[in-house]
Amino acid sequence: MNRAFLAGLVRLAITLAVIGAVILAVLVPFALPHEHPGTVIAAFLLGPLSSLRHLGNVAEYATPIAFTGLAATVVFRSGLFNLGIESGVFLGGLAATTAALLLPSFGPFTPLVAIVFGAVVGSISCIVPGELRLRWEAPEMVTSLVLNFAILYAGVFFLNYYLRDPAAGSLMSYRIPADAKLDRLLAGTRLNSGAIVALVACLAGGVWLYFTRSGLNLRIVGQGPVFASHLGLPSRRIIMQAQIVGGMIAGMAGAIQVLGLYPRFSWTQLPGLGWTGIIIAILARENPFYVVPAALFLGYLQVGGDFLARDIGIPSEVVGLITAAIMLAVTATAIFQHPAVLRLIRRIRQVEAAR
Amino acid sequence: MTDRRDDGERAAGQAPVVAFDHISKTYANGTIALRDVSFAIPARTIHAICGENGAGKSTLMKILFGLEGPTGGHVLLDGQPVSTATRDFAGRHGIGMVHQHFSLIPTLSVTENIILGHEPKKGVLIDRAAARAKVEALSQRYGLAVDPDAITGRLPVAAQQKVEILKALSRDTRVLILDEPTAVLSPPEINELFNRLRDLRDHGITILFISHKLNEVRSLAESVTVLRAGQVAGAARLADVPDNMIMQMVMGRPVEITRREPRQVTGAPLLVMSGVSLASRDPADRLRDIDLVIHPGEIVGVAGVDGSGQRGLVSLVTGAARPGAGSISFDGEDMGAASTARWRACGMAHLPSDRFTQGGVPALTLIENAIAGTDGDRRFQRGPFLRGGAISEAVAGMVEDYSVRALSIGERLDSLSGGNVQKLIAARELATEPRFLIADQPTRGIDVAAAAFIHKRILAAAERGAAVLLVTADLDELLRLSDRVVVMFGGQITAVLPNEAQLTPERLGPFMLGLEDMP
Numbered sequence: 032m033n034r035a036f037l038a039g040l041v042r043l044a045i046t047l048a049v050i051g052a053v054i055l056a057v058l059v060p061f062a063l064p065h066e067h068p069g070t071v072i073a074a075f076l077l078g079p080l081s082s083l084r085h086l087g088n089v090a091e092y093a094t095p096i097a098f099t100g101l102a103a104t105v106v107f108r109s110g111l112f113n114l115g116i117e118s119g120v121f122l123g124g125l126a127a128t129t130a131a132l133l134l135p136s137f138g139p140f141t142p143l144v145a146i147v148f149g150a151v152v153g154s155i156s157c158i159v160p161g162e163l164r165l166r167w168e169a170p171e172m173v174t175s176l177v178l179n180f181a182i183l184y185a186g187v188f189f190l191n192y193y194l195r196d197p198a199a200g201s202l203m204s205y206r207i208p209a210d211a212k213l214d215r216l217l218a219g220t221r222l223n224s225g226a227i228v229a230l231v232a233c234l235a236g237g238v239w240l241y242f243t244r245s246g247l248n249l250r251i252v253g254q255g256p257v258f259a260s261h262l263g264l265p266s267r268r269i270i271m272q273a274q275i276v277g278g279m280i281a282g283m284a285g286a287i288q289v290l291g292l293y294p295r296f297s298w299t300q301l302p303g304l305g306w307t308g309i310i311i312a313i314l315a316r317e318n319p320f321y322v323v324p325a326a327l328f329l330g331y332l333q334v335g336g337d338f339l340a341r342d343i344g345i346p347s348e349v350v351g352l353i354t355a356a357i358m359l360a361v362t363a364t365a366i367f368q369h370p371a372v373l374r375l376i377r378r379i380r381q382v383e384a385a386r
Numbered sequence: 387m388t389d390r391r392d393d394g395e396r397a398a399g400q401a402p403v404v405a406f407d408h409i410s411k412t413y414a415n416g417t418i419a420l421r422d423v424s425f426a427i428p429a430r431t432i433h434a435i436c437g438e439n440g441a442g443k444s445t446l447m448k449i450l451f452g453l454e455g456p457t458g459g460h461v462l463l464d465g466q467p468v469s470t471a472t473r474d475f476a477g478r479h480g481i482g483m484v485h486q487h488f489s490l491i492p493t494l495s496v497t498e499n500i501i502l503g504h505e506p507k508k509g510v511l512i513d514r515a516a517a518r519a520k521v522e523a524l525s526q527r528y529g530l531a532v533d534p535d536a537i538t539g540r541l542p543v544a545a546q547q548k549v550e551i552l553k554a555l556s557r558d559t560r561v562l563i564l565d566e567p568t569a570v571l572s573p574p575e576i577n578e579l580f581n582r583l584r585d586l587r588d589h590g591i592t593i594l595f596i597s598h599k600l601n602e603v604r605s606l607a608e609s610v611t612v613l614r615a616g617q618v619a620g621a622a623r624l625a626d627v628p629d630n631m632i633m634q635m636v637m638g639r640p641v642e643i644t645r646r647e648p649r650q651v652t653g654a655p656l657l658v659m660s661g662v663s664l665a666s667r668d669p670a671d672r673l674r675d676i677d678l679v680i681h682p683g684e685i686v687g688v689a690g691v692d693g694s695g696q697r698g699l700v701s702l703v704t705g706a707a708r709p710g711a712g713s714i715s716f717d718g719e720d721m722g723a724a725s726t727a728r729w730r731a732c733g734m735a736h737l738p739s740d741r742f743t744q745g746g747v748p749a750l751t752l753i754e755n756a757i758a759g760t761d762g763d764r765r766f767q768r769g770p771f772l773r774g775g776a777i778s779e780a781v782a783g784m785v786e787d788y789s790v791r792a793l794s795i796g797e798r799l800d801s802l803s804g805g806n807v808q809k810l811i812a813a814r815e816l817a818t819e820p821r822f823l824i825a826d827q828p829t830r831g832i833d834v835a836a837a838a839f840i841h842k843r844i845l846a847a848a849e850r851g852a853a854v855l856l857v858t859a860d861l862d863e864l865l866r867l868s869d870r871v872v873v874m875f876g877g878q879i880t881a882v883l884p885n886e887a888q889l890t891p892e893r894l895g896p897f898m899l900g901l902e903d904m905p
Contacts, residue, residue: 247758247772250747258745
């Protein structure tokens with residue numbers, strides 16, 4: 032068997048053990064006051080797996096965050112910590128709604144046109160901080176964070192004055208026309224064809240990063256910027272490419288979320304999907320192939336949380352608590368770079384090499 | 387301007403203020419930095435410590451300053467053994483250090499920087515008046531004039547260094563360590579600094595002066611200890627020894643050098659630099675009026691003390707910097723504004739001095755590092771896709787050919803030892819059959835076998851007709867490989883010498899140290 036694969040298993044096993052321990056550590060204090068603490072934990076852990084419909088819910092939750100996780104991965108791989116993906120999602124949703132409402136129908140291609148429009152407009156949110164960084168060395172983390180809110184309020188202004196349905200009770204757009212909506216895949220859930228696009232996008236992203244020349248160059252620029260300049264790679268162009276692609280994926284996430292799930296566009300706050308995408312990217316170790324399982328896992332936690340809220344009365348915010356604790360644990364160098372772990376991995380490799 | 391007043395006699399009879407007693411230091415990773423170092427420094431003298439990079443000077447000073455503990459032996463202060471690696475050791479014992487890279491906070495005022503860490507207090511507040519008075523008193527006492535209210539980062543470098551010295555003196559200092567203090571200064575500023583240092587000695591402060599510039603050592607210090615490879619290679623009173631003896635101590639016993647037969651170069655030169663200058667923020671990178679030609683098949687070795695302009699020279703011929711004046715041409719084409727990509731396209735290959743940041747990406751695999759930069763190579767690519775099978779085969783061949791020792795080519799680059807990393811980088815850079823090879827410290831820090839292997843490959847590249855620019859601090863390597871030797875000092879070429887039998891490290895030394903200039 033492949034040594035690197037075996038050594039990878041050690042990390043996977045530790046990751047799973049850490050995640051399990053964290054879930055229990057957070058959940059047990061909530062479960063203990065309950066009559067049957069076991070049922071609480073069972074509801075959380077097994078509930079999401081209990082029926083096809085619930086599995087559908089998991090996938091439904093996972094769809095947008097797989098997109099944003101992929102977007103964050105692409106952007107981070109360029110070496111920039113560009114947080115513009117958060118407003119990219121918002122902008123993508125708004126632009127897709129605008130296209131659906133204001134452009135004529137393109138028959139079966141209407142959703143496609145709306146999504147592409149959303150992606151292109153959404154990419155602005157990542158392009159602007161990237162350009163500011165490349166041209167004037169303005170720290171992209173700060174500019175993207177601030178730009179997120181500028182885009183939100185400009186978007187709300189646009190919604191209020193151009194898309195608002197005066198007949199609706201609160202601030203929301205006109206109804207999105209039926210031919211712009213995505214197909215539902217599973218009865219009783221909101222799972223839609225966007226999930227398939229997300230899966231394909233993540234696989235394509237993985238192929239790009241690991242099996243193409245431009246993906247290799249992107250990883251070289253992100254992880255070895257000095258080396259990249261010594262090679263004579265066009266670093267600025269490669270970095271900007273990643274911002275554009277990442278921003279477009281974020282915009283797609285927003286477009287697919289709105290067209291797949293909602294009757295109208297009604298975001299007046301940042302949806303938070305971009306932030307979750309950053310969590311996914313870190314959890315997936317910035318590997319697009321791992322983004323899918325990571326997104327499904329967070330979806331699974333979310334559905335488990337819904338079970339707690341619905342059946343047991345434990346607030347579903349617990350899920351946020353668990354996610355945060357998992358983030359702390361799985362990024363802990365103290366665990367994954369622990370000398371004992373590194374020794375174990377080295378020994379496995381050497382034993383294999385000796386054979 | 388030499389000043390050789392012998393203050394050793396004044397201190398006679400007292401215990402030496404600092405003595406090292408069989409100091410050894412082995413780091414956790416097995417590197418031996420110091421081996422059984424013993425010597426003493428009499429009070430009220432200026433004592434120089436010389437040696438090449440990596441000779442152990444800095445480690446020894448870190449031990450004296452209390453930043454690290456020795457793994458064997460003792461430091462003695464006034465004849466008493468002390469344990470150095472304890473909290474605030476240096477402050478308590480009156481040892482101050484002026485670091486090569488200033489330890490000042492640029493946004494704070496001069497006063498704030500000097501009192502930082504031992505601020506005079508009024509209740510819980512800093513007593514600013516007392517602090518200012520203290521700085522003024524210090525400044526007057528030692529004749530180091532600074533404006534206590536100036537913002538440190540806005541001062542010129544020489545003034546910042548005064549602040550750094552005052553900071554080091556601010557705690558009843560008896561021993562002052564200066565680590566390469568002249569590297570950032572111009573000649574008049576160096577003179578001024580030396581005068582101040584002599585004043586300090588007359589005030590009763592013992593000064594440890596770390597340098598590899600022999601002329602400076604001679605003009606300032608009374609005695610010198612030379613370190614080589616972590617051991618004391620010699621000690622002397624400067625009045626008693628000639629320069630070449632100290633040089634021999636620094637560089638080691640003259641080794642028998644097997645030179646290659648100098649080749650007859652024919653035809654037009656490939657690289658021509660004329661009157662090239664380079665402006666840079668770092669004075670060590672600045673260049674003035676460089677004239678250099680390299681012919682096809684010729685190896686030109688660049689000798690010089692670290693920071694004499696070699697880095698600037700390399701940055702110009704790799705497209706990392708553009709010349710401020712003068713012209714650079716390669717094979718008849720003007721390369722004054724050429725980018726790295728353009729240089730590469732012309733057949734430039736580069737073995738950089740910093741293998742892990744400039745030569746590869748530690749977190750990527752051997753395969754990925756080996757094919758980096760081969761964009762568009764049909765063997766490795768089909769359209770945008772990498773041809774995994776063909777690449778693995780080719781990289782396995784490179785690893786075999788260059789005898790890179792690795793568990794597998796799928797391992798990360800940082801799983802290899804330094805020598806093997808360098809062999810892989812050489813395999814990649816030479817795979818393109820370059821017309822112009824830049825080898826910057828190609829064998830620094832790698833084992834003898836790997837070094838010999840790299841040498842063979844560099845020679846083979848030259849045989850094939852490549853022009854080679856070899857920058858190295860290893861004079862043995864320089865004389866072994868070069869057809870012609872160029873010596874740099876202070877950003878200028880001070881000598882161009884054919885590599886003949888009478889060319890020895892001793893002959894090169896005065897040029898490298900700026901003591902001699904070729905007419």
